[in-house]
Amino acid sequence: MSNVVIAPLLVALVTAVLTLATRSRPRIQRAVSLLGGAGYVGTVGLLVWQVFTNSILTYQLSDWTAPYGITLVADQLAVFMLAMSALVTIAALVFSADYIETFGQQIAYHPLFHLMIVGVTGAFLTGDIFNLFVWFEVMLMPSYVLVVFYSGPTHTRAGLQYAVLNLIGSAVMLLSIGGIYATTGTLNMADLAVRLANPEAFGIAVEPVVGLAALLFAVFALKAGIVPFHFWVPDAYEAAPAPVSAMLAGVTKKVGIYAIIRLLFTVFGAAHLDLGPFGDGSMLLFFGPILFVMAVGSAFLGGFAAVGQRNLDRLLAYSSIAQVGFIVLPLAVVATIPLGDAGSVAVLGGEYAVPAGKSATDGLRVLGIVAALLYALNHAVAKSLLFLVSGTISTTIGTISTDKLGGLTRSRPYLSATFLLGGLSLVGIPPLMGFFGKLTVFDTAATAMNAAGPVGEIAAIAALGAAILTIAYVSKVWNDAFWGTQSDAVLEATVQPVVLLSVVVALALTLVVLGIGLGPVYDGAHGAANAALDRGAYIDAVDPSYTGVHQ
Amino acid sequence: MITHVLAAGGGASVPARDPQFLLAVVLGLLFALGTFLVLRRDIVQVVWGISILSQAANVYLVTMGGLGGSVPIVGHGSHGATATTDPLVQALVLTAIVIGFGTTAFALVLTYRVYEEHGTLDLTELGDTHE
Numbered sequence: 140m141s142n143v144v145i146a147p148l149l150v151a152l153v154t155a156v157l158t159l160a161t162r163s164r165p166r167i168q169r170a171v172s173l174l175g176g177a178g179y180v181g182t183v184g185l186l187v188w189q190v191f192t193n194s195i196l197t198y199q200l201s202d203w204t205a206p207y208g209i210t211l212v213a214d215q216l217a218v219f220m221l222a223m224s225a226l227v228t229i230a231a232l233v234f235s236a237d238y239i240e241t242f243g244q245q246i247a248y249h250p251l252f253h254l255m256i257v258g259v260t261g262a263f264l265t266g267d268i269f270n271l272f273v274w275f276e277v278m279l280m281p282s283y284v285l286v287v288f289y290s291g292p293t294h295t296r297a298g299l300q301y302a303v304l305n306l307i308g309s310a311v312m313l314l315s316i317g318g319i320y321a322t323t324g325t326l327n328m329a330d331l332a333v334r335l336a337n338p339e340a341f342g343i344a345v346e347p348v349v350g351l352a353a354l355l356f357a358v359f360a361l362k363a364g365i366v367p368f369h370f371w372v373p374d375a376y377e378a379a380p381a382p383v384s385a386m387l388a389g390v391t392k393k394v395g396i397y398a399i400i401r402l403l404f405t406v407f408g409a410a411h412l413d414l415g416p417f418g419d420g421s422m423l424l425f426f427g428p429i430l431f432v433m434a435v436g437s438a439f440l441g442g443f444a445a446v447g448q449r450n451l452d453r454l455l456a457y458s459s460i461a462q463v464g465f466i467v468l469p470l471a472v473v474a475t476i477p478l479g480d481a482g483s484v485a486v487l488g489g490e491y492a493v494p495a496g497k498s499a500t501d502g503l504r505v506l507g508i509v510a511a512l513l514y515a516l517n518h519a520v521a522k523s524l525l526f527l528v529s530g531t532i533s534t535t536i537g538t539i540s541t542d543k544l545g546g547l548t549r550s551r552p553y554l555s556a557t558f559l560l561g562g563l564s565l566v567g568i569p570p571l572m573g574f575f576g577k578l579t580v581f582d583t584a585a586t587a588m589n590a591a592g593p594v595g596e597i598a599a600i601a602a603l604g605a606a607i608l609t610i611a612y613v614s615k616v617w618n619d620a621f622w623g624t625q626s627d628a629v630l631e632a633t634v635q636p637v638v639l640l641s642v643v644v645a646l647a648l649t650l651v652v653l654g655i656g657l658g659p660v661y662d663g664a665h666g667a668a669n670a671a672l673d674r675g676a677y678i679d680a681v682d683p684s685y686t687g688v689h690q
Numbered sequence: 691m692i693t694h695v696l697a698a699g700g701g702a703s704v705p706a707r708d709p710q711f712l713l714a715v716v717l718g719l720l721f722a723l724g725t726f727l728v729l730r731r732d733i734v735q736v737v738w739g740i741s742i743l744s745q746a747a748n749v750y751l752v753t754m755g756g757l758g759g760s761v762p763i764v765g766h767g768s769h770g771a772t773a774t775t776d777p778l779v780q781a782l783v784l785t786a787i788v789i790g791f792g793t794t795a796f797a798l799v800l801t802y803r804v805y806e807e808h809g810t811l812d813l814t815e816l817g818d819t820h821e
Contacts, residue, residue, distance in 0.1 A: 269782055276789045283796060292807040296816055299733065299804055306740045306793055307728065313747040313786055320779065321754035 143189055144198035144213045146182040147221065148260050150175060155253035165245045169236050172249040176232040179256060183225040187218045191666065195680035197266070205266070205682040206327035212266035212681055215670035219663050220263050220397045223516050227389035227523045228256055230646050234527050235382035237638040238534065243288065251281040255386065262394045266681055268319065268355075269326045271398065272312050275362070278391060279305050285383045286375050297378035301371045308361045315354035322347050328406050329681035332674055335410035335422075345410045349425055352407045356399065356426060363395025365467060366436035369460045373444075376456035381530020384452065385523035388459045393515055396466055399430075400508060403474065404671050427475030431594070434471045435601045438464030442608030446615060451529045451539040454616055455522065458565065461605060462518045465576075466511050469583040472598045473507030476587060503586055508668035509661070510579035516660065517576035520653065521564040524646040528558045531639040532620075536632045541616060546625030550632070553640060555621045557647040562613040564650050567606065572653040575661070577606065713753045720746035733804060733811045737797045744790040748783045755779030 154175025161168040190196055190213050198211040213221075232252065239248050258278025265271050283305075287298030320326055323334050323343050334341045335348065361368040376384045403426055410422040441461025448454035531554060532547070533539045548555040560571065567577035580602055588595030653660055670677070678685050724746055727739025755776040805811055 269785075273785060273789070276793070280792065280796070283800075287800065287803070290803060290807075295800065295804045295807045299800055302793075302797055302800060303728075303736060303740060306797065307743060309789075309793070310724075310740070310743040310747045313744070314750055317747070317751040317754045317779070317782075320782075326778075 141196040141198060143186050144196050144211050147179055148257060150178045150182050151253050151256040151260060155250045158249035162245055165241050168249055173236060175253060176229050180225045180229050183221050186213055187222050190215060190218045197680050206325050206330035209270050210266040210681050211264045213264055214677060215666040217263045219512060219667035220393060223519050224259055224390040227519050230642055231382040231385045234639060234642045238382055238530055239380060251284055255281040259390055259394055263397060266328050267326050268316050268328060272316055282391060286379045288380055294378040297374035301375040304371045308358045311354055312358040315351045318351040329678040332406045332409040333678055333685055345412060349422060359395045359398040363392050363463055364460055365433045365463055366440050372460055373453050373456040377452045381526050385526040388526060389519040389523035393519055396515055400671050405674055405677055409674055423474040427471055430467055431471035431475055434464045434468040438605035442605050445612040449541050455525050458612060459522055465580060466514045468598055468602060469507040469510035469580050472583055472587045472594055473504045475594045504672055505668045506586060507583045508671050509664045510583045512664040512667055513579050514576035517564060517572040520650055521561045521573060524561040524643060527643050531636055531643060534636055535634045536628050538628055541619040543626055543628045544620035545623045546629055547621045549625055550629055557643045560647040560650055566609050566613055570654040572650050575657055709757050717746055717750055731813045733801050737801055741794050748786050751779050751783050
């Protein structure tokens with residue numbers, strides 16, 4: 140029980156209300172919004188520090204004990220994701236204070252932005268699946284409005300598509316939650332894990348839960364924009380203002396990834412399922428191959444489509460689809476391998492100490508989740524940096540079509556340098572953050588190759604092919620827009636956006652700092668991966684009365 | 691024969707199953723109708739389809755909580771009823787209805803804005819204006 144858990148939520152909510160109340164005074168509204176953003180980063184930092192120095196913190200709303208009340212759980216996985224989103228949030232917020240025109244900021248931008256943060260924070264912290272649905276809706280409602288923010292023909296069309304797909308997703312999610320409640324009799328994630336691990340003791344059937352979990356998984360994949368649920372991504376990212384695209388790619392997408400890790404590995408992974416010839420183990424075995432195909436599909440479809448794009452935002456959007464493939468690929472690899480098949484596991488920086496009573500596959504699982512988290516962090520920072528650079532280009536040059544851009548390196552050396560850093564991080568060049576993301580993804584594939592054969596090999600080949608595609612589209616856009624002779628549009632541009640430029644430079648430096656000072660980040664990801672797999676600790680933290688029942 | 695087995699096996703729970711069966715049929719029809727409308731070319735019909743789909747999900751939630759039993763109020767269920775209805779699903783549905791209300795309102799406003807920007811509500815024509 141700790142009040143710090145709810146602090147980031149309250150700060151964001153209060154800021155949203157205050158920015159709504161100060162609409163008639165744009166300067167005060169902007170100051171309140173930036174102050175609220177700083178407060179959000181501060182409270183998230185406090186929560187991260189508390190969770191990593193002590194242990195899992197929980198907050199039972201209105202003191203209703205789990206599983207009857209709604210529980211907020213801040214474990215290492217949740218706070219790792221929170222820290223990632225806080226980093227992107229503050230950069231996007233400062234950027235938008237200068238980027239969005241004053242009238243736009245005044246009418247709705249700031250309240251919507253902070254309400255979206257409320258939804259994201261709630262989704263990371265909640266320990267209840269119906270509550271997760273509510274936070275998804277809280278996150279989506281402002282994002283619909285932010286996507287249609289400019290309200291032109293292309294924006295309304297993209298917004299309609301985005302809204303309709305996500306509304307259908309919401310109905311499906313509600314359906315799945317209703318079914319899970321009827322089958323297992325609980326909505327609390329920890330309680331659900333306990334019941335699924337001991338189906339006989341609670342008199343429930345595991346088989347129907349597989350289908351319902353698959354429905355839930357489809358909804359999360361829609362949020363994360365994984366193939367074949369990626370249709371809304373390019374249009375929505377192109378239509379949204381640059382800082383909102385940065386938030387959609389850097390933060391709300393990661394909510395989908397988080398939900399996949401949390402629900403599949405922590406909750407549904409508890410269930411035992413006999414799939415006959417396909418293996419006999421946890422329910423993860425059912426999702427592993429599906430996620431694997433989706434990950435490889437995303438990496439290639441996104442990569443091939445990105446190479447052919449002539450609009451910077453669309454290129455980044457397709458690249459985003461490809462990068463999400465990279466994020467979920469290690470998750471798919473470790474979910475596919477049945478328990479007990481792996482040998483000893485060497486995790487980056489030494490052997491993984493397998494706790495007593497657990498198989499070495501747990502070590503491989505830890506490695507897979509670490510890879511996904513490091514890659515997600517790299518994608519969050521690098522992709523939001525690139526979207527913000529694209530926004531800066533559109534403000535200064537007036538276009539983001541690669542046909543009309545050219546020779547930016549000569550007139551805009553700093554801006555070009557930040558784009559190069561972001562692009563190189565996507566490719567995975569040391570010492571940038573992206574290198575370590577790619578390294579751990581390949582490490583997962585290689586370790587799986589030693590342990591379980593074909594899955595690891597296919598993953599390694601797919602990752603290699605997709606990495607080559609990344610090099611192709613990054614170097615193509617660099618050649619078209621930044622190198623070569625200066626185009627007319629570039630020559631005529633005179634605007635010097637100091638604030639926008641300093642935000643992107645700060646983000647680019649963050650990529651370098653995260654890469655060079657990887658130690659604490661890696662420890663954080665490792666702790667988060669352990670937390671995602673340590674079901675017992677999660678259940679104990681939520682409901683101490685279950686001690687001894689689970690496993 | 692079948693009715694005989696049902697009457698013998700189902701016992702007292704048969705009356706509670708009838709509305710459940712009826713609701714299963716209604717749910718199937720609602721989901722079919724919602725899916726049909728979502729696939730139409732007219733945007734207003736698509737919005738109707740989403741609305742029906744989310745309402746069908748609400749009906750499904752209520753059905754999942756069980757329909758037998760009495761009112762879940764303390765001291766109200768003593769007149770022969772064996773159990774109270776699960777009140778949790780009704781709380782969930784209440785939340786879902788409010789969210790659905792907000793999203794439907796937004797979808798309708800968005801439809802109007804699309805009409806203002808494009809001068810059409812036909813999705814095929816809307817797709818043609820792309821690029």
